Amino acid sequence: MSYRQAVVWQKAMSIAREVYGLTPGLPGEERYGMRSQITRAAVSIPANVAEGWSRETRKDKAHFFTIAQGSLAETETLLTLCEDFGWFPREQTTSLRGLLDEVSRMLTTLRRQGRRGD
Numbered sequence: 001m002s003y004r005q006a007v008v009w010q011k012a013m014s015i016a017r018e019v020y021g022l023t024p025g026l027p028g029e030e031r032y033g034m035r036s037q038i039t040r041a042a043v044s045i046p047a048n049v050a051e052g053w054s055r056e057t058r059k060d061k062a063h064f065f066t067i068a069q070g071s072l073a074e075t076e077t078l079l080t081l082c083e084d085f086g087w088f089p090r091e092q093t094t095s096l097r098g099l100l101d102e103v104s105r106m107l108t109t110l111r112r113q114g115r116r117g118d
Contacts, residue, residue, distance in 0.1 A: 002053075003049060003053035006049070008049055009050060011099055011102060011103050015045055015075065015100060016043050018096045019038055022082075022088050022092065022093070025092075034087075037078055038075060038078040038082070042075045044071035045068050045072050046068075047068075048064045048068035049068050051064045052064025061110070062110075062113075066111055068107055069108070069111065072100060072103060072107065076100050
């Protein structure tokens with residue numbers, strides 16, 4: 001199965017799209033600060049899922065799924081800051097938070113599977 005068919009990759013892509021949809025709400029002075037940081041973190045999630053999915057060994061797969069998990073945590077942290085600063089209204093981030101939680105659980109499962117010996 002291709003990574004494009006993997007539900008985890010599809011949902012991670014939805015995270016990136018939702019983050020890009022929220023960033024126009026950031027103040028202009030945050031274009032090269034928060035906007036750059038949160039979009040890079042969000043894009044890193046599906047990118048690392050795709051790379052991990054394409055790797056041959058379970059160890060390599062687990063490594064990239066771990067990186068994706070770290071990018072997800074970074075995205076969630078930056079999202080929380082944006083909410084705390086009032087840049088992203090919480091009612092607009094509910095769906096994104098649900099996706100972050102769901103993908104996090106999926107990545108945990110994939111990482112654990114990747115750590116097992118062949």
